[in-house]
Amino acid sequence: MDDIAMDDDPTSDDADIVDEDILTQPFPGGPTDPSILKSFKSHVATAIWNGADERGLLKCHNYLFKISSWPWWERGNNATFVNIAEMSGLAQLACYTYRFVNKIVVSNFVESWQPETNTCHLTVGEMTITLDDVATILGLPIVGKFMRKLSERRAIALVVNTLEIDEQEVTHEMYSAGDNSVRLEWLRAYFHNVTDNDSMERIACVDRAYLLFLLGCSLFSDKTGTRVPVVYLSLLSNLTTVSSYAWGAAALAYLYRQMGYASRSDVK
Template structure:
């Protein structure tokens, strides 16, 4: 399990957890449910969890011999470890149990032993992402602006950009489209093509990990704006952005 910061630790003389504690209301729980309205509304079966392990594994840039320049750009970005933080299998029942105890009003887990929450230090430790640096802010973009980002970021035609945005919907691009268009880059390609492929992969990686959505197949174009200057990607506080997004 990840190292999650706890606000209330176990006490040496704490009584053992009883069976009724696990099946009834938490001891010392809420007396006024009007404050945390979601406290008693988490009754559902196991959740459907999105897992992009197979997608990431389908773009194995780290195993290709003839792409040292591409590898250098990805490693320099500071995001390469996200490709190594995925899991082949996900325990949906365990994750659902944690979600049942999550209070969106407080951003904390309400457990039988007390409250606990994720901190920036946890994110930095678990994901290895920077938590100090330039803040990340992405404004809403129009369809026209999204197409412009694709044209300049990926070096494709305006027509191709329009077609992809229309196909993906929600001013996004498909994860599979990014892989199919840019996965074949090698050291023999021009520098501009190498940089476009690197932006495509990093957008693909963000869509598979930090900023994945319920569709499980696309990523918003707006994040491409953060990847235009490949030399400054590592200076952003990706850890803080991940925590805020979650």
Template sequence: MGDDLGDEPADIGDDPGDDPTDMGDYEDQPVDTTKKVYEDLIGPFPGGSWQPETNTFHLPFGEMSPTLDDVSVILGIPVIGKPVSCKKLSNVNAANLLVEALGVIIDEANVALKVAQGQSIKVESLRQRFGSVSNADNDNTIDCAARAYLLYLLGCTLFANKTGTRVPVVYLSFLMDLRSVVSYAWDAAALAFLYRQLGTAIRYAVKQMAGYMTLLEGWIYEHFVGARPLPNLDNKED
């Protein structure tokens, strides 16, 4: 799908740790919650495996895969809308986008990109800069904080990578006009991104999986009763 962000974010391939064979060994990398996720989540399907050629799970009774309707029901995000697609950013454009969208100066933008080792920004730096914004601040500051939050949300849910600490700045391209954010087909982009990550996860030597695991878990729990966790009817801690 080329530069289509629904397939794969335009700049994500330039970030260390996002290559299919790169495990992203960073000092600040959190405890990996996606390691062996393919085995843990897909394991309950006896004889089943993901086939990237058809974007389906091959199961004993046939083929099956998450659909646009599944994503819409589980996440409640728009199915129809403008494509989540843009051209790949240069380093200069990435820095300028940070300046325009988040109100930082160019030197801060360049430092943020350098610290994140690619066209990304650290999640913690977003918290530090915008965590104290309140209704008492001016409208421009509030708008910048809103974009920062949405950037964090997109990078940590729909288009989560394997580091869990960095968010690609390219998503700010879709957040400049806050009123039009809802006009994009986030449902389709999230599903295409999940398909790509499932295809990557089955490659030899890959030990981590990117993508929105809650979406995949929700789909499995919805369609496969045997994979659902047992309810704690006694309301006791495990």
């Protein structure tokens, strides 16, 4: 099977704080072989082991209010747009954002998370989140095609061609957002309204913009909560094949990576 393979997320601020020197030393009182579980030296468990104050509860981001700001499900005369969005298999993500999360439980799981194995090390053994969990909870495909990273020039061309926006304006927006991304609010403001009276080209552009917006608010959100990498547009250019990608596998890989970042002692 062809699992989707996402490149490193360019939007994560935590990617810049890795100290490679401390990732190659053993955890005191833990593994003595530095080739096993190397990142324990920078793990939050190490800080606690050494007597540091616990960092408190992690903040769990929720962008439900952003999704609610683009209420396509409440609008009339937009059946064509709705049908295309639903055919993609991603439209249901608008309903899956949580209204409440137990920060104590989440924080405790993060403190027991080990990036090398992508598992929680508990007193009862190891446990993890599986592809089956993702498929069951989100209803997303876990096998399918993959994507590749884009250069800045190709990223700009991708936005221009798929969303039909002037190149100069796209360049300015991506420069403002940074990291080959566009702002979520920019997408909503530009494409918030569409009806069946619009051309099929316009409806298709709005669908791509909305699905990109939805991905930035759900599966691939970052702690800024303001932008989304345009690389995902490469998967949305042909709206009839969006459902053929392994979105569930990508979501799980992204979650694993973010859990790994959150397990570092200097991440708040």
